[in-house]
Amino acid sequence: MDKIAVVILNWNGVKLLEQFLPSVIQFSEGASIYVADNDSTDNSVDFVTENFPTVKIVKNSENHGFAKGYNDALKHIDAEIFALVNSDIEVTENWLKPIIETFDTENQTAIIQPKILDFKNKEYFEYAGAAGGFIDKFGYPFCRGRIFETIEKDNGQFDDNIEIFWASGACFFIRKKVFQELGGFDESFFAHQEEIDLCWRASNEGHIIKYNCKSVVYHVGGATLQQGNPKKTYLNFRNSLLMMVKNLPRRRLFFVIFFRMILDGIAGIRFLTQGKVGHTFAILKAHFSFYCLSLKYIGKRKDFQIQQYYMVKSIVFLYYIRKLTLFKEIFNSIQNIKN
Template sequence: MDKIAVVILNWNGIKLLEQFLPSVIQFSSDAAIYVADNASTDDSLKFVQQHFPTVKIIKNTGNHGFARGYNDALKEVNAEIYALVNSDIEVTENWLKPIIETFEAEKQTAIIQPKILDFKNKEYFEYAGAAGGFVDKYGYPFCRGRIFDTIEKDNGQYDDNCEIFWASGACFFIRKEVYDELEGFDESFFAHQEEIDLCWRALNEGHIIKYNPKSVVYHIGGATLQQGNPKKTYLNFRNSLLMLVKNLPKRKLFFIILFRMILDGIAGIRFLTQGKFKHTLAVLHAHFSFYYMSASYLKKRKDFQIEKYYTVKSIVFIYYIKKLTFFKEIFNSNQNIKN
């Protein structure tokens, strides 16, 4: 069994593999490297075979998205630690060393995220994960270094090794035994927020999730679905509601789901006033899909859910009404932040 396996999920990403796979190979000598392909129709696999023969290839049967794509691929990977890495990630020298050291020293730590910076503007954090993620009471995710569309410059303000609520799927380290215990990602999500759901389930089982700033990667972000894509809006809104049904404490479930749907409605109206009609329709579509799927998701609930899952009551209120846009500002004004 390998100590660590770097697994890159690919779908028609030959250009990204050409650009970013060399850095993974150069700086991952201690790892087995895999490209897990979601039935690409371009020359991705031919390119990898010709130029990087040491990279192992896993062929999935179709484009099943991020969740099932990894679930299927990891059945063929035998390693103590999985490093799930987007194809648009540039890694840095010694990026694996602090992660492996943390796993070896902290047996309860199950999942780790590195510092994720913007490949296009390397002094700034990247949208998808930044310096580790949290959620508010209503399930809205935010990060140290990124709240909604406000992205902070990396001035070393989040260089502490700390516990977080969720780790970004852009670069996601997890123990194999924990991944197996949780039965992997929820395949119904297809893509988006499946890593938050997995982390929430891990926390419900008593595991610890950490952020390690000594490991640094650079992420393009949005290489598969751009931020303004209505499909991404649909998946984010639908999956967030499904995640809440699965993981909220029972006594809070009805009220929070109801209030969250009201907030989603307000977001849909805001899209409408901005002329983003397709995004308003995406929110409506997400809600109708949620109604259809909610009964089956109630059956996915486990016996125990942690009560204190959120760090602030409403990140929407703090950001849009109180106008606090940086994580450090919120921490200084709210003692519920876990740091």
């Protein structure tokens, strides 16, 4: 069994592989490197085979998206640690060393995220994960270094190794045994929020998720599905609701879901006033899909859910009403309430 396997999920991404795979090969000494191909119709597989013979190929039968794509591919890979890496990630020298050291010395740590910076503007954090993720009471995700539209410059303010609530799927390290015990990603999600759901389920089982600043990667972001795409809006809003049905503490379930749907409605109206009609319809479609799937997802609930899953009650209120746009401001507001 390998110590660590770096697994890059690919779908018609030959240009990204050409640009970013060399850094993974150069700086991943001692790791096995795989490209898990989601039935690409371009020449991705031939390109990797011809140009990078040390990289192993796992072929999926069709494009199952992020969740099932990884679930299927990882069944064929034997390693203690899976490093799930987007095809638009540039890694840096020694990026694996601090991750492996943490796993070796901290038995309860099951999932780790590195520092994720913006490939296009390397002094700034990247939207998808930044310096580690959290959620509010109503399931809205945010990160240290990224809250909604505000992206922070990396001034060393998050040069620490701390426990977080969720790790970004853009660069996601997990112990194989934990991934298998949890049943992998929820395949019904297809893409988006599946890593938050997996981390939430891991927390419910007593595992720890951490951020490690000593491992640094650069992410293009939106290379496969742009931020402004209504399909992404649909998947994010639908999957967030489904994730909460599975993982919320029972006594909070009805109230939180009900209030969250009201907030989603307000978001839909906001999109409408901005002329983004497609996003408004995406939210309506997400809610309709949620209604159809909710009973199925109630059946996925486990016996135990952690009670304190959120960092703040409403990141929407703090950001849009109180105008707290930086993580430090959010954190200070929490400390003031406690004091």
